[in-house]
């Protein structure tokens with residue numbers, strides 16, 4: 001265990017730090033330990049269990065700049081739970097595309113609010129039209145997520161440590177399915193939303 005999950009004072013997952021940084025935060029009195037890891041650090045005088053999950057003692061408001069969810073193709077799929085936002089069906093990633101709700105040609109921006117996951121048939125059916133023009137409707141209004149399921153918290157950590165899971169599940173239980181097959185938070189080029197897969 002070489003990393004610790006840092007939660008906001010409100011228990012929302014914020015980010016991941018190295019265990020050294022975790023110890024530093026702890027000694028600075030900025031965090032409390034929620035879960036310990038099995039990993040121990042020995043100093044001359046004492047043995048300390050490295051924290052696995054920390055909680056900030058003061059709340060950090062998430063500003064736009066600190067927004068942890070990157071705007072990427074993979075993260076849009078994660079937000080939409082691999083479900084086409086027009087027919088509502090869940091598909092493997094290879095069957096999904098990104099759709100501009102308001103097409104670029106009609107002035108639609110590249111934003112969380114204007115790009116949704118769509119299956120290829122729905123995307124084709126919609127074509128270069130708005131949902132209204134195409135007589136289609138969105139399963140739900142797209143918005144910028146404040147966080148994503150556990151998979152997006154890996155950030156260099158090869159597997160999600162057991163002790164983090166219940167904290168990362170906070171949002172999985174409410175907004176996302178129990179099992180999200182997506183595990184690739186790699187940033188991608190959003191320039192070609194009609195392209196089926198990377």
Ligand SMILES: [Zn+2]
Nearest residue numbers: 084087119122
């Ligand atoms: Zn569809």
